[in-house]
Amino acid sequence: METLITVLxxxxxxxxxxxxxxxxxxxxxxxxxxxxxxxxxxxMTMGSGLKKGSAPLLGENxxxxxxxxxxxxxxxxxxxxxxxxxxxxxLAYRTYKKTGTDDLYALRGFDDE
Amino acid sequence: MTITLSIFIPFxxxxxxxxxxxxxxxxxxxxxxxxxxxxxxxxxxxxxxSIANGSTYIHTIRWVESVGIxxxxxxxxxxxxxxxxxxxxxxxxxxxxxxxxxxxxxxxRFYVYLLxxxxxxxxxxxxxxxxxLYVFWELTSISSFxxxxxxxxxxxxxxxxxxxxxxxVSGGIAMLAGFIMLQSMTGSFSVREIxxxxxxxxxxxxxxxxxxxxxxxxxxxxxxxxxxxxxxxxMEAPTPVSxxxxxxxxxxxxxxxxxxxxxxxxxxxxxxxxxxxxGVFTLLLGSLNAVKQTDLKALLAYSTISQLGLVMxxxxxxxxxxxxxxxxxxxxxxxxxxxxxxHLVNHSTFKxxxxxxxxxxxxxxxxxxxxxxxxxxxxxxxxxxxALIGSFSMAGLPPFNGFLSKEMFxxxxxxxxxxxxxxxxxxxxxxxxxxxxxxxxxxxxxxIIVFQTFFGEFHQERVEKPINEASKGMLIAPxxxxxxxxxxxxxxxxxxxxxxRPAMIAIYPTFAGAERLTPxxxxxxxFNPALWMTIGxxxxxxxxxxxxxxxxxxxxxxxLKWNLDTAFNAGLTWLENGSHFLTRxxxxxxxxxxxxxxxxxxxxAVGGSILFTGSYSFDFSDxxxxxxxEFLIVLAMAGAGLAMIFVKSRMTAIILNGVxxxxxxxxxxxxxxxxxxxxxxxxxxxxTALFLLCFYFLPEWKKERSGKKTKIFNGIIAISAGIVVTVxxxxxxxxxxxxxxxxxxxxxxxxxxxxxxxxxILGDFRAFDTMLxxxxxxxxxxxxxxxxxxxxxxxxxxxxxx
Numbered sequence: 001m002e003t004l005i006t007v008l009x010x011x012x013x014x015x016x017x018x019x020x021x022x023x024x025x026x027x028x029x030x031x032x033x034x035x036x037x038x039x040x041x042x043x044m045t046m047g048s049g050l051k052k053g054s055a056p057l058l059g060e061n062x063x064x065x066x067x068x069x070x071x072x073x074x075x076x077x078x079x080x081x082x083x084x085x086x087x088x089x090x091l092a093y094r095t096y097k098k099t100g101t102d103d104l105y106a107l108r109g110f111d112d113e
Numbered sequence: 114m115t116i117t118l119s120i121f122i123p124f125x126x127x128x129x130x131x132x133x134x135x136x137x138x139x140x141x142x143x144x145x146x147x148x149x150x151x152x153x154x155x156x157x158x159x160x161x162x163s164i165a166n167g168s169t170y171i172h173t174i175r176w177v178e179s180v181g182i183x184x185x186x187x188x189x190x191x192x193x194x195x196x197x198x199x200x201x202x203x204x205x206x207x208x209x210x211x212x213x214x215x216x217x218x219x220x221x222r223f224y225v226y227l228l229x230x231x232x233x234x235x236x237x238x239x240x241x242x243x244x245x246l247y248v249f250w251e252l253t254s255i256s257s258f259x260x261x262x263x264x265x266x267x268x269x270x271x272x273x274x275x276x277x278x279x280x281x282v283s284g285g286i287a288m289l290a291g292f293i294m295l296q297s298m299t300g301s302f303s304v305r306e307i308x309x310x311x312x313x314x315x316x317x318x319x320x321x322x323x324x325x326x327x328x329x330x331x332x333x334x335x336x337x338x339x340x341x342x343x344x345x346x347x348m349e350a351p352t353p354v355s356x357x358x359x360x361x362x363x364x365x366x367x368x369x370x371x372x373x374x375x376x377x378x379x380x381x382x383x384x385x386x387x388x389x390x391x392g393v394f395t396l397l398l399g400s401l402n403a404v405k406q407t408d409l410k411a412l413l414a415y416s417t418i419s420q421l422g423l424v425m426x427x428x429x430x431x432x433x434x435x436x437x438x439x440x441x442x443x444x445x446x447x448x449x450x451x452x453x454x455x456h457l458v459n460h461s462t463f464k465x466x467x468x469x470x471x472x473x474x475x476x477x478x479x480x481x482x483x484x485x486x487x488x489x490x491x492x493x494x495x496x497x498x499x500a501l502i503g504s505f506s507m508a509g510l511p512p513f514n515g516f517l518s519k520e521m522f523x524x525x526x527x528x529x530x531x532x533x534x535x536x537x538x539x540x541x542x543x544x545x546x547x548x549x550x551x552x553x554x555x556x557x558x559x560x561i562i563v564f565q566t567f568f569g570e571f572h573q574e575r576v577e578k579p580i581n582e583a584s585k586g587m588l589i590a591p592x593x594x595x596x597x598x599x600x601x602x603x604x605x606x607x608x609x610x611x612x613x614r615p616a617m618i619a620i621y622p623t624f625a626g627a628e629r630l631t632p633x634x635x636x637x638x639x640f641n642p643a644l645w646m647t648i649g650x651x652x653x654x655x656x657x658x659x660x661x662x663x664x665x666x667x668x669x670x671x672x673l674k675w676n677l678d679t680a681f682n683a684g685l686t687w688l689e690n691g692s693h694f695l696t697r698x699x700x701x702x703x704x705x706x707x708x709x710x711x712x713x714x715x716x717x718a719v720g721g722s723i724l725f726t727g728s729y730s731f732d733f734s735d736x737x738x739x740x741x742x743e744f745l746i747v748l749a750m751a752g753a754g755l756a757m758i759f760v761k762s763r764m765t766a767i768i769l770n771g772v773x774x775x776x777x778x779x780x781x782x783x784x785x786x787x788x789x790x791x792x793x794x795x796x797x798x799x800x801t802a803l804f805l806l807c808f809y810f811l812p813e814w815k816k817e818r819s820g821k822k823t824k825i826f827n828g829i830i831a832i833s834a835g836i837v838v839t840v841x842x843x844x845x846x847x848x849x850x851x852x853x854x855x856x857x858x859x860x861x862x863x864x865x866x867x868x869x870x871x872x873x874i875l876g877d878f879r880a881f882d883t884m885l886x887x888x889x890x891x892x893x894x895x896x897x898x899x900x901x902x903x904x905x906x907x908x909x910x911x912x913x914x915x
Contacts, residue, residue: 001737002846005780008747010839012773015754017712018831021705024814026763026807028704030770033800034754037773042842044784048853051737055785058861058868065870066785069855072874074789076886082796083893089807090897096811103815108702 002045009045012038025092025102029085036081043070043077117172117186119153120239120249123232127225134221143211146224147204150231154200157193164193165611167618171241171305181302187241190615194454195238195362195369197612198461202361203231209469209590210353212583213476223263223351230256230358237366243292243302247285250330253366254281257358261350273346276681280343284333288370291326294319295377308376308622315380324378327370328387335367335421338395342677345414352472355410360417360468361461368421368457371428375450375620379432389544392426395419397547400554404661405668409471409481409566412558413464416507419551420460426548427453427522430529431620439623445528448632450620452521454613455634459506459514459601466594467503467562470496473587474566479577483561488571492580495588497567502595508559508654509552509647514601516647517634519552523643549646556654557661564658605634712834720837729840732847743783750776763814767804771797788871 012034019031044050047067054060056068096102126149134142160170174184188196207227214220233256236249254277262274292302298314299307314320331337336344347359358364371388378384399419406412431450437443473496474489475481490497506513509520526548530541573580601608614631618624638644657664699710723729753772760766774797781790819827858878861870865877875883 001739001743003731003733003736003843004739004744004747006839006842006846008750009842010835011751012754012835013838014831014835015757016831017834018758018827020708021712021827021830023705023819026811026814027766030757030766033770034757034773037777038838040777041780042838044780044786045842045846048855049735049737050784053785055787056859056870057787058859058870065859067853067855068858068870068874069853071786071789071871072879074786075792075871075875076882078789078792078796079886080889082800083890085800086803087893087896089803090900093807093810094900102811104704107704 001050005041005045005050009038009042012041023104025095025104028104029088029092032088033081033085036077036084040074040077043074046070115156116170116188116239117174117184119156120186120232120236122153123149123228123235127228127232130225130228131221134224138216140211140214140216140220142220142224143207146228147207147211149228150200150203150207153235154197154204157196157200160188160193161611164188164190164615167615169619181296181300182244183242183303184245185241185303186239187305188239189619190612190617191369191372191619192238194458194612194616195365196235198365198458199231199234199238199362202357202461202465203227205465205590205593206353206357206361209356209472209587210351212586213353213472214351223260226256226259226263227354227357230260230363234362234366238369241304243296243304246304247289247292250288250334250366251282251285253363254278254285254334257281257347257363260354260358261347263351263354264349267349269346270349273343273349277343277347279685280340281333284330284340287326287333288330291323291330294323294326298323304373304377311377321381321383324374324381324384325387327374327378328384331367331370331374332391333367334370335364335425336395336418337367337391337422337425338398339677341395341399341418342681344418345411346678348408348410348414352410352468352475355413356465356468356472359414360464364417364421365424365457365461368424368428368453371425372450372454372616372620375428375432375435376622379435382436385429385432385436387429388432389426389429392422392424392429393544393547393551395422396426397422397551397554400551400558403558404554404561405665406558407483409474409483409486409562410468412483412562413468413471416555416558417464419555420456420464420507423522423548423551424453424457424460426544427456427525430525433529434621434624444624446525447617447621447624448521448528449525451609451613451617451632452518452525454616455521455605455608456515456518458608458612459518459598462594462597462601463503463506463513463515466499466591466598467507469587469591469594470500470503473583473591476587477578477581477583480575483565485572485575486566487569488567489580490567492571493567493582495592496583499588499591499595500567501563502598503591504559504563506598508556509650511636512602513598514605515598517602517605517636520638520643520647521634522548523646524641527642549650552646552650553654553657556650557658560654560658602636605636609634709830712830716830716833716837719841720833723837723840723844728844728848730847731843735846740783743780746776746779746783761814763808766814767801767808770804771801774800786871788869 016031016035016038019027019034022028022031047070049067051066053064053066054062056065056071058065092102095107099107101107126146130142130146133145137145170186170188172186176183207224210223210227214223230253233249233252237246237253240246240249258274258278261277262270264270265274295307296302298317298319299310301307301310333340344359344364348355350359375384396419399415399417399422403412403415403419406415427449429449431447431453433449434443434446437446471481473493474486477493478486478489480486502513506515509515526541526545530545571580609631617631699706750773753769753776757766757769760769774793778790778793778797781787781793858870858874861867861873861877865873867873867877
């Protein structure tokens with residue numbers, strides 16, 4: 001399972017990097033969203049074994065629980081990546097309103113600062 | 114203790130000046146400021162008797178024990194001379210500035226800078242710890258920068274300020290390196306301790322480097338060749354500043370450093386050659402350049418350079434005594450140092466007076482160009498008298514103090530001719546001749562100041578303002594200095610015994626008992642060679658001055674025409690262009706390029722180290738099983754991901770992103786992570802809604818116009834990045850090096866009183882992280898809000914409204 005997920009992570013990273021290198025603003029934002037998906041999954045596989053034990057709720061009274069630490073980290077990461085995506089989207093909206101383009105090549109700065 | 118406090122009093126006063134200035138917005142603010150230097154002068158002067166009796170005062174505030182940096186103040190004869198100069202000339206300069214500066218200037222700012230400088234300068238001369246000394250040293254550079262750029266609307270002021278800053282601060286950094294070398298050799302930052310133990314370390318390989326680096330600091334600060342070029346440009350500062358910083362005090366910080374380090378480095382021949390060689394050359398160059406100036410202030414600037422060179426060369430010659438060790442014969446060489454200290458004091462008096470006089474001329478007539486001036490004697494008798502005293506003292510004529518120190522200078526040079534270290538007699542003679550020629554030119558430019566400004570015919574139409582004698586207030590300060598010039602001539606031994614002798618002991622600790630360490634200064638000592646040299650200077654100088662228009666032409670021929678400024682400016686432009694070129698090479702302004710740098714670096718650094726260390730061994734034995742439904746989810750995600758690259762419509766792309774997000778939520782369920790699954794579902798929903806909302810305002814995707822090559826290039830980077838991440842992930846999973854800390858959190862009920870482990874981690878164990886996460890969310894929220902709501906002035910021109 002871990003191997004399968006890691007390969008999936010690699011694939012998602014490939015997609016994300018390709019999108020990030022695009023010249024369209026929205027594709028770049030999508031790329032960053034996909035990249036955070038990949039990161040979350042990668043974090044998940046870093047725990048002490050997937051599916052080994054029950055959900056980390058002590059009320060279950062299970063013999064063993066899955067690793068709770070990556071879950072806590074991912075929870076934080078999900079929220080942060082949401083914040084980043086939201087901010088980037090509004091930034092894209094504002095950029096388009098100001099400049100009339102969403103092409104990053106056309107958005108290149110002036111020659112002298 | 115009180116000595117330590119005296120460094121901080123100017124800084125404290127500087128804090129309060131703006132507050133007072135808010136109430137009293139007139140020149141009278143200066144009367145509050147002047148209290149500080151006068152009080153400090155009186156305070157320091159009260160130490161003269163006890164210091165003259167051989168006491169020294171030391172006070173330490175322990176600071177950084179681990180590296181040996183302590184706030185140690187040390188008052189001995191040498192610091193006392195400088196302390197008195199700083200506060201004494203400081204008082205006079207402030208008094209002068211009260212009448213000199215117009216009330217329209219921002220006086221509050223001016224006095225804050227001036228006090229800042231005064232505190233920093235006192236810090237330099239009173240600190241015993243090298244690191245503390247360095248900090249104050251750089252502070253003087255910074256306050257000098259601020260004062261030169263006081264009239265910052267002028268381009269030349271800004272240029273002069275920048276130039277002085279660049280040169281003195283680079284020298285300062287070299288000096289810092291020298292200090293650190295000294296510390297690494299001797300294990301101490303304290304000057305006194307280094308002086309006491311340096312004998313054991315003179316053979317260290319770093320010793321000479323440390324010496325040269327420290328000298329670099331001293332030479333840049335004291336405007337010695339080839340670093341003298343900043344001083345003439347620093348003359349853009351208001352005249353009180355020029356009189357104070359760039360003639361009487363700051364430029365003498367380098368001299369102070371040389372004097373202070375003479376007991377450390379003075380035993381080496383390199384020190385003699387470096388200090389004296391540079392000094393004599395600067396003396397000659399400065400005096401030659403001064404003669405050709407037409408701006409009186411520039412003339413004084415070059416004359417200051419030249420006089421600083423003179424003092425510098427004397428300190429170099431004085432070090433011979435240390436090289437030869439203590440004996441009755443070697444004491445004679447200490448006279449050079451004595452002459453240096455004496456001339457230092459004299460120079461501050463006559464040069465300070467001259468600067469103030471030039472300031473008065475500029476202030477009253479609106480010009481200081483000697484080609485437009487002349488005949489001022491009749492209109493400005495007091496100013497003329499002061500100028501006469503100052504110039505004649507500078508020229509080395511009796512009955513002024515400059516005569517005494519100039520004679521001693523010649524005598525020291527005559528003594529030095531017999532030195533063994535000057536392997537052949539010719540070097541000693543060469544130095545002597547160079548110094549004598551320089552003195553002739555010093556005489557010539559001193560005459561230019563007096564005769565071309567105050568004699569001849571006065572032409573009202575050539576000056577900007579109607580001619581008047583300066584106000585009494587403005588004349589007080591230069592008059593006091595001019596009086597001192599004469600008083601010192603008649604009572605030189607008061608200065609010698611009370612100020613110079615303790616300083617000599619500080620420079621020559623091993624010679625403390627020697628009787629001839631403080632020679633008795635006599636104005637008349639018979640027709641000896643030194644006097645003949647002076648007579649020669651006067652005769653040749655007068656001839657040269659009379660016939661100046663016939664030989665002025667030499668300044669247009671090669672070596673005299675050369676100007677180091679050109680080289681400096683060219684170097685600066687070259688540096689700017691070079692760094693600009695380098696930056697432009699990689700800062701292209703395309704987001705894509707920057708991302709490429711990041712990813713390529715990641716691939717090379719991480720992928721490379723995986724390959725290099727051979728850590729790509731995998732271990733799949735511990736993998737969990739794969740159920741068919743899980744496999745299907747992964748397959749769906751892979752399909753959705755790949756499809757995102759190729760879709761034509763943004764709507765499809767966002768739906769595919771949704772597929773990814775919800776699939777991850779499903780995977781979280783499989784992985785026994787209920788909290789994550791819930792959060793992911795909600796966040797994914799909101800994100801998709803946000804995307805759709807933004808699509809309403811944004812244009813439809815255009816087809817990517819990138820060429821095939823770019824696409825392949827991007828693809829290669831993307832695939833490489835994916836492979837590196839996969840390999841890295843697999844390598845980490847197969848080779849766990851450390852025990853997981855996760856078990857700790859399973860005790861969450863006892864430790865944090867919660868049964869949901871994930872929640873306790875977020876809300877208790879790592880609560881600070883969560884709080885900061887909320888802060889990030891909050892900041893992003895503010896960002897979103899401002900970007901949407903904030904209306905710029907050109908709103909009506911926006912695309913949306915068109």
